[in-house]
Amino acid sequence: MTITDKTKPQADDKGLTALLGSTKQTTTEIIANDEITNSLIALGQGDKLRQFGDIFTIHNGDRRSNFIDTAGKVAFILSDNLHQPANLGIYTPNSDELIEVTDPSQPSAFVIGNLGLDSVWYAVKSLAEGIELYRQLINQGLNITILVSVNPFHFNNMVRHFAEVKQVIVTTTLEQIDQLTKPLVGLNVKAIITTFDLLLSFDNHQTLDDILNEPDTIIKDLLADAWADPKPINHTLPPVTSITSNMLPEPLYNYAINTAERLGVPIEFVAVPLVVALGSVIGTKVAIMPKRYDNWDIVPNLWGAVIGKPSSKKSPSITEAMKPIDNLVSKARADYELNKQEHETQKLINDSKAKIAEKELKKLADTLASQTNDDDGKDKVTDDDLRQKAAFIADSKKQDESIPIPRRHMVGNITMEKLGEIENQNNNGVLQFRDELSGFLASLEKDSEQEQRAFYLSGFNGTGSEMVDRIGRGSLFIENHCLSVMGGIQPDKLEMYLEQTMRGLGNDGLMQRFQMMVYPDPLPRRKEKDIAVDRESRDAVYELFIAADGLFEGKLASYGANESNEYYKRPYFRFADDAYKVFMNWYDALQAKADDTEHEVIAQHLLKYGRLIPALALIFHLVDCIEIGSRLGGVSLNALRAAIAWGDMLETHMLRVYSCITDNSHLKASLLSKKILEMLKKPSDKTDKTDWISHGFTARSLKRKNWKGLTDDNAVQTALDVLIEYDWLDYKEVKTTGQGGRPTERYWINPKLKSFI
Structure with a gap:
């Protein structure tokens, strides 16, 4: 007699493999009139029934003293949750003996049926019940799999094992509800509780849908009950x-x-x-010295950014706002063309005069060379005569070289x-305009x-100078290196930029220079309106820009500015007495707020308001001066209050x-939570439903979705950690299919998230 020691559960275990290799498919001789095995063969499950070609004695698992005699027995191939042979159930045909x-x-x-993820899995405690349930549901056209615990005492462990892979359905009656469901709470199990036994209901010609729609039928999600x-x-x-209007x-x-x-x-x-745009037009013409001494x-050059989604109309808005400076650009271009034409005209005149003068110069030189010391009189040529004529020619050529600059x-x-x-x-600085700042x-x-x-970065200050070295073309000296910047950007692109740049050691304050940065709430959708242009305000603003462009010392x-001198190269304003006191108090409070700010990025941004507020106050004060047209003195308290607002x-x-970046974890969690809710709303999506809702998911599979904001390991793990904390997710380790794998x-x-839909 051969003895096979079955001690390990894996499919590639030598004991089980050798044992199965020594079996053959069951024949009608051994099963005779056995109802169970004949029913399974009729249902196409005969390949899972084996008989032994020899007589074996099998050690019963870890219980080494127990032996199972296989003589005259049928071996039921029992599978694990990965559909691999894991066990044998030794069955005695035509007997009430318990399957070992x-x-x-x-x-x-x-397993009765195919253990596929696309089928619905039902778990039962006996072969007879499994056979009948499979027959009833298959006849109703349902794609189902029956998991039979051949030993009813192993039922809970079986359900727990298979629920690791996919939701398992169990059935019971109201009388047996606690006995069945309590041990399974927390597992991926759904319980169908009926007044009468489910199979008895089928005897009354009811379908599964009929039973599920019965008022007394209860469906419990045992996994949700544990969450x-x-x-x-x-x-x-x-x-x-x-x-607001006061700003x-x-x-x-x-x-x-x-x-x-x-x-x-x-x-x-x-x-x-x-x-x-107005600040850039004023440029380096004038400055403000916020402190008294x-x-x-x-200088009032500013960096601004308008943040909005592609459909937010940020580009048309910026275009309209830029029209007053566009008007200056058009005028400057027209003036340049006029000056260029005038220069060409004058150049032709100068060239003609110069040619005549050169002939006259040569004639004078010849006369000077030929005359003698004895020559006198009014026609005598002197060196001064030559110098005057040569100076006239040189001046004409110099005028030709003075090409108009746009x-x-x-x-x-x-x-x-x-x-x-x-x-x-x-010399007044320039505005760098980009419709899309991301590039x-x-x-x-x-x-x-x-x-x-x-x-x-250096052009942001606007008060310094700069040298630009050009390859092959020498160097250029910029006396007033003053740059303004304006543009629009989409929120997701800005978010990506900030995440990539602000967390590292390379933060040099570039983003904090965008002090005029706004990200307003979108307005509620409205019925389209046709509103006329306010011509009075348009004309007033156009004239205001023209006046600002023409400011001189x-x-x-x-208007009340202090004149430039040997120490200060441009005129400057200071605050009026009452405004000065308010500014100093505000400035102290600003620095205290920055010191108390937790995030360094925000603190740096706040501190740059120390430059922004005086610059805005100067702009608003100059607008008042231009509008009134008279001396207003120092920058007013009203202008400062508007700037502080x-x-x-x-x-x-x-x-x-x-x-x-300051609330990054909740932002990432919010992005993932929206995707999860979208999945729960799409029960017909078999891929998502199988891989995520029923089967769970891995951090790697989440990253491979390449969802916006969840494309790197740190973002993915941050979102997962927060959702676990908020009871949206749970974390488990699942064994791999192979031996030795992690x-x-x-x-x-x-x-329970279904309640959020």
């Missing part, structure tokens, strides 16, 4: 405030609000680029060398563009922008 399992410690089931109620992941953007001089506010109403956009989309000076207010995509050349020719910011992150990055002095408003927008880390979705 070779290794009771290894969970396994006799805590999920907590809401309410990551909303921090609130922001908006611009802008009247002509600017009227222009901005009319434009915003016509486009149906937040006023910030118009007001910010409008003020940035210190020579800290600020006044440049604004540039687009441009190299640093060309920008330096334009700044060299335009501009990305270009400055390249290793090859670090010189250009430094060029922009004498005019500024008439801007600072308060901009701070709320700044906190919203930086929330993607367990797979899987995440399971809280079934």
Whole structure:
């Protein structure tokens, strides 16, 4: 007699493999009239029934003293949850003997049907019940699999094992509900509880749908019963405030609000680029010294950004706001063409005069050379006569070389060398305008563009000078290196940029220079309106920009500016007495707030408001001076209060922008939570439903989805950790199929989340 020692559950265990290799498919001789085995063969399950070609004695698992005699027995092949042979159930045909399992410690089931993830799995405690349930449901056209615990005492372990892979359905009656369900709470199991036995209901010609729709039928999700109620992941953007009428001089506010109403956009989309453009026009003509005695000076060049989704109309808004400076660009171009034509005309005249003068010079030189000392009289030629004629010729040629230079207010995509050349020719600074800032910011992150990055960083201050070295073309000296920047950007692109740049050691304050940065709430969708342009405010703002463009020292002095001198190269304002006291108190409070701020990025941004607020106050004060047309003295308290109100408003927008890094964990969790809820809303999506809701998922599979904001390991793990904390997910380790492999880390979705839909 051969003895086979079955001690391990794996499919490739030599004992089980050898044993199965010594069996053959069951014949009718051994089963005779056995109802169970004949029914299984009729259902196409005969390949799972084996008989032994010899007489074996099998050690019963770890219970070494127990032996199973296989003589005259049928072996039922029992599978694990991966559909691998894991056990044998030794069955005696035509007998009431209990089926003996070779290794009771290894969970396994006799599978009726195909153990596929696309079928519905039912678990039962006996072969007779499994056969009848399979027959009934198959006849109803359902795709089902029956998991039979051939020994009813092993039922709970079997269900637990198979529920690791897919949801298992169990059935019971109201009388037996606690006995069946309590041991299975917390497993991926659904219980169907009926008044009468489910099979008896089928005897009454009811379908499964009929039974499930019965008023007394109860369906319990035993997995959900073990879960805590999920907590809401309410990551909303921090609130922001908006611009009000007291924050802008009247002509600017009227222009901005009319434009915003016509486009149906937040006023910030118009007001910010409008003020940035005006500040760039004022440029380096005048400065403000905020302190009473210190020579800290600020010119009103600003960096601004409008943040909105592609459908938010940010580009049309910026375009409308830029029209006053576009008007200056058009006028400057027209003036340049006129000056160029005048220069060409004068050059022709000068060339003609020079040719005549050169002939006259030669004639004078010949006369001087031929005359003698005895020559006298009024026709005598002297060296002074030659010098005067030569000077006239040289002056004509110098006029020809004085080619008109176009006044440049604004540039687009441009190299640093060309920008330096334009700044060299335009002493008032220039506005860098980009409809989409993401490309501009990305270009400055390249290793090859670090010189250009430094060029922009230094141009932010607006009060210094710069030398630009050009390969093969010498160097250019920029007396007033003053750059303004304005553009739009999409929230997701800005978020990606901030995540990539602000966390590292390379934060050099580039982003914090965008002090005029707004991310307003979108307006509620409205019925389309047809609103007329406010021509009065438009004309007033156009004239205001023209006046600002034409400011000069004498005019500024008439408004109350201090004149330039040997120490200060430009006129400057200081605050009026009452405004000075308010500013100093505000400045102290600003620095205290920055010191108390937890996040360094926000602290750096706040500190730059120390430059922003005086610059805005200067712009607003100059608007008042131009509007009134007379001396107003130092920068007024009203102008300062409007500027401080801007600072308060901009701070709320700044906190919203930086929330993607200061509240990064909840933002990532919010992104993932939305995707999970979308899956729960799509029960017909078999791929998502199988792989995620019923089967769980891995961090790797989540990353491979390549969802926005969840594309790197850190973001994925952050989102998972928060959702576990908020009871949206649970974390388990699942054994691998092979020997020696590490367990797979899987995440399971809280079934109670269906209540969130």
